[in-house]
Amino acid sequence: MATAARKAPAKSKSRSDGKSAGLSAPKPVDFTKQEELDAYRRMLLIRRFEEKAGQLYGMGFIGGFCHLYIGQEAVVTGMKMALVDGDQMITAYRDHGHMLAMELSPRGVMAELTGRRGGLSRGKGGSMHMFSKEKHFYGGHGIVGAQVSLGTGLAFANRYRGNNNVTLTYFGDGAANQGQVYESFNMASLWKLPVIYIIENNRYAMGTSVSRSSAETDFSHRGASFKIPGIQVDGMDVRAVKAAGDLATEWCRAGKGPLILEMQTYRYRGHSMSDPAKYRSKEEVQKMRSERDPIEQVKARLIEKKWADEDELKAVDKEVRDIVADAAEFAQNDAEPDPSELWTDIVL
Ligand SMILES: Cc1ncc(C[n+]2csc(CCOP(=O)(O)OP(=O)(O)O)c2C)c(N)n1
Ligand SMILES: [Mg+2]
Numbered sequence: 001m002a003t004a005a006r007k008a009p010a011k012s013k014s015r016s017d018g019k020s021a022g023l024s025a026p027k028p029v030d031f032t033k034q035e036e037l038d039a040y041r042r043m044l045l046i047r048r049f050e051e052k053a054g055q056l057y058g059m060g061f062i063g064g065f066c067h068l069y070i071g072q073e074a075v076v077t078g079m080k081m082a083l084v085d086g087d088q089m090i091t092a093y094r095d096h097g098h099m100l101a102m103e104l105s106p107r108g109v110m111a112e113l114t115g116r117r118g119g120l121s122r123g124k125g126g127s128m129h130m131f132s133k134e135k136h137f138y139g140g141h142g143i144v145g146a147q148v149s150l151g152t153g154l155a156f157a158n159r160y161r162g163n164n165n166v167t168l169t170y171f172g173d174g175a176a177n178q179g180q181v182y183e184s185f186n187m188a189s190l191w192k193l194p195v196i197y198i199i200e201n202n203r204y205a206m207g208t209s210v211s212r213s214s215a216e217t218d219f220s221h222r223g224a225s226f227k228i229p230g231i232q233v234d235g236m237d238v239r240a241v242k243a244a245g246d247l248a249t250e251w252c253r254a255g256k257g258p259l260i261l262e263m264q265t266y267r268y269r270g271h272s273m274s275d276p277a278k279y280r281s282k283e284e285v286q287k288m289r290s291e292r293d294p295i296e297q298v299k300a301r302l303i304e305k306k307w308a309d310e311d312e313l314k315a316v317d318k319e320v321r322d323i324v325a326d327a328a329e330f331a332q333n334d335a336e337p338d339p340s341e342l343w344t345d346i347v348l
Helices: 033-058 073-080 096-101 106-113 146-161 179-190 238-253 282-292 294-304 310-333 339-343
Strands: 088-090 167-172 195-201 230-234 259-264
Touching: 033 073, 033 096, 033 106, 033 238, 033 294, 033 310, 073 096, 073 167, 073 195, 073 238, 073 294, 088 146, 096 106, 106 310, 146 167, 146 179, 146 195, 179 195, 195 238, 230 238, 238 259, 238 294, 294 310
Parallel strands: 088 167, 167 195, 195 259, 230 259
Antiparallel strands: none
């Protein structure tokens, strides 16, 4: 055997992670009082909405699949705070929080969950299939990883049109092992597309933990073969997410191409409503809830800085609960789609 073949392979000098591109996770931005209150209200709306969706599911008003976003609220909230009008978002099936973050109507989302005609897809799409071109929200996708190619296509259209908008393409730690993700990475990097790949690492894909399913568990490195830099972000701290969002949107708008943000987060509920979550301990969930909860973190800062007292925060909660109660009322009483709708919106 030739000697050269026995030599240890030379270490690659050019790692394409965030560090080699001069990137590292930015420090959490200091929020103003208004930003803290805004983040608190937005995250609370998602939390209360999802709690209500869980209840309606239990009561039989919602059928089929329903994946709740409770615990992950800081991710969509912080990222939304970094967007400008016209920026787009696309995600998977754990999507109600993304819709509310993009300001789709709570009534429209809830009525879609209950399959009523006032729903955003006129009651025919359900939890995983809602869209709003007006609000630049492109779904809601049930096929794991499929939205990554679509999000890359949206970014391609933005680049082609030269409109300077960016596309947030969300996917999970499980989806990060899908082949089409890497085909998309290749094209996005080659053509310097303005897309931010946001990997919501909530530590599980259905019942499989990241350590059991992924050879590389640092998801910020997943773009290395395609020269896409990435950074890891504390996805439970809305300020850290906003700081990363600012960095990433500036990066894309400067024409530097795609970027990966690994959001380290956690889902409190099971994978879907039918998951008894036996693959993890109650203590693990309880620890995250009590020590890292994204909403409690903001609340604690607001109180510590004397920017709001308990009564003011209760009033925000009441306002949010009223919005959710109204949406639930509507979603339970609105009519079901007319049977003639069976023959509309069908691609033949
Ligand atoms: C192509 C495909 N394979 C498998 C499934 C079944 N499935 C639905 S969700 C899921 C796990 C995905 O986990 P992750 O990407 O981490 O997202 P999370 O649910 O944690 O948000 C799987 C395997 C699917 N919907 N589509
Ligand atoms: Mg996951």
